[in-house]
Amino acid sequence: MFEAEGRPKVIRLKMPLEGEMIVQDAIQGEVRFDYGVLQDMVLLKADGFPTYHLAHVVDDHFMEISHVIRAVEWLSSLPVHWQLWQAFGWAIPTYAHVPVMLNPNGKGKMSKRNPPRDAHGNIIPVLVHDYIASGYLPEAAFNFLANNSWNFGDDQEVYTPQEAVARFDLSGINPTNAALQIDKLDWYNGVYIRQLEPLDLARRLRPFLESSGYEVNVELLSALTPMLQPRLKRLSAEEVMAYAGFLFAEDFPPLPREVLLRGFKGDTATAGTALRSAGEALAGLAAFDAAQIERALRATAEALGMKPKEFFSLLRNALTGQEVTPPLFDTLPLIGRDESLRRLAEAAATLAG
RNA sequence: GCCCCCAUCGUCUAGAGGCCCAGGACGCGGCCCUUUCAAGGCCAAAACACGAGUUCGAAUCUCGUUGGGGGUACCA
Numbered sequence: 306m307f308e309a310e311g312r313p314k315v316i317r318l319k320m321p322l323e324g325e326m327i328v329q330d331a332i333q334g335e336v337r338f339d340y341g342v343l344q345d346m347v348l349l350k351a352d353g354f355p356t357y358h359l360a361h362v363v364d365d366h367f368m369e370i371s372h373v374i375r376a377v378e379w380l381s382s383l384p385v386h387w388q389l390w391q392a393f394g395w396a397i398p399t400y401a402h403v404p405v406m407l408n409p410n411g412k413g414k415m416s417k418r419n420p421p422r423d424a425h426g427n428i429i430p431v432l433v434h435d436y437i438a439s440g441y442l443p444e445a446a447f448n449f450l451a452n453n454s455w456n457f458g459d460d461q462e463v464y465t466p467q468e469a470v471a472r473f474d475l476s477g478i479n480p481t482n483a484a485l486q487i488d489k490l491d492w493y494n495g496v497y498i499r500q501l502e503p504l505d506l507a508r509r510l511r512p513f514l515e516s517s518g519y520e521v522n523v524e525l526l527s528a529l530t531p532m533l534q535p536r537l538k539r540l541s542a543e544e545v546m547a548y549a550g551f552l553f554a555e556d557f558p559p560l561p562r563e564v565l566l567r568g569f570k571g572d573t574a575t576a577g578t579a580l581r582s583a584g585e586a587l588a589g590l591a592a593f594d595a596a597q598i599e600r601a602l603r604a605t606a607e608a609l610g611m612k613p614k615e616f617f618s619l620l621r622n623a624l625t626g627q628e629v630t631p632p633l634f635d636t637l638p639l640i641g642r643d644e645s646l647r648r649l650a651e652a653a654a655t656l657a658g
Numbered sequence: 659g660c661c662c663c664c665a666u667c668g669u670c671u672a673g674a675g676g677c678c679c680a681g682g683a684c685g686c687g688g689c690c691c692u693u694u695c696a697a698g699g700c701c702a703a704a705a706c707a708c709g710a711g712u713u714c715g716a717a718u719c720u721c722g723u724u725g726g727g728g729g730u731a732c733c734a
Binding site for chain 2: 313315317333336337338339342343344346347348349350351352354356357361376377378379380381382383402404405407409411412413414449452453454455456458459460461462463479480481482483484485486488489490491492493495499534535536537538547548568602603606612613614615616617618620621627628629630631632633634
């Protein structure tokens with residue numbers, strides 16, 4: 306009669322009206338549902354296409370799927386699927402409903418539709434791809450994720466996928482929903498960055514610098530990378546520049562007095578003397594390498610009766626213009642002897658004038 | 659509303675009745691190292707949601723409450 310009237314029709318799965326259904330889940334254990342509250346779900350829509358429920362069971366049967374692993378939000382539809390398997394008379398695969406990832410603040414599940422935000426209101430990435438683009442190493446992301454709702458055991462936090470696979474078992478998954486702790490991802494990332502071969506790190510850093518518009522001198526980057534390695538939290542031009550921007554600047558214009566004297570408590574004349582003395586010491590070196598530079602500069606500081614801290618902060622100001630840099634002994638060779646001497650002389654001149 | 663799942667430090671977790679006045683990690687605080695920043699080392703603070711049971715004994719078992727999450731579509 307419906308058809309005669311031209312009305313659309315669907316095909317539903319008839320569920321028992323009463324009784325209790327017991328399903329098995331590898332993580333949640335035995336779950337019970339009253340048939341009374343379960344609906345007759347649509348299997349074929351009016352347009353003739355199957356719903357997920359039908360497609361899932363039919364597809365997975367013919368694809369010989371052994372384990373269905375999905376998030377707990379699917380647990381509610383498990384009875385329908387269970388009933389379908391039984392209706393078809395097919396063997397039911399192992400179901401495992403894993404906990405969902407909660408937003409970092411623990412409120413609501415992670416979703417790209419409503420991305421979480423940090424304390425500053427910035428969007429926190431949701432897609433794995435976005436994490437990679439944000440400078441997180443795949444190996445760090447894996448390790449971090451693996452430690453959510455599961456753990457390696459033996460109080461070991463850092464491990465490889467191979468090690469994890471060897472130990473992993475569905476029954477070891479903690480059914481509790483877990484909030485993502487981005488701070489810990491940052492820590493993992495640092496751990497993995499430090500484990501990289503320096504040249505590998507340099508290679509991975511390069512595209513991030515280039516996409517930010519920096520021209521990369523491969524030799525310089527390779528020499529710089531070991532200094533960056535213990536300091537970087539992520540692969541990002543921003544972090545690299547925070548430490549070594551002075552090596553990437555187009556030119557190095559004269560620095561104002563307040564920059565040159567930043568953090569220095571002594572008088573200007575003393576500062577000027579220190580810079581000139583450092584220049585003289587460096588000029589006389591047989592080789593411009595870290596070991597010789599360190600020996601010469603420490604001797605100079607001692608001769609001047611200055612504490613290393615005040616002496617080196619003056620040099621850092623004059624040579625880099627930055628408050629934070631990798632250790633000077635290592636970075637000076639990257640600046641080069643001539644340019645280093647030029648910067649020291651220029652700074653001394655500024656202070657004298 | 660109804661149904662389902664979950665519940666240990668701020669966060670991720672260890673813990674499957676006595677080994678726990680609860681262990682590890684991140685973060686936080688302090689100290690050491692130190693030319694700045696990191697890294698590294700050491701120390702500290704920090705939790706069994708609550709209430710009833712069961713038991714000689716409960717973070718571990720049961721029930722309830724509260725809280726959180728999810729589902730209630732001709733979406734996945």
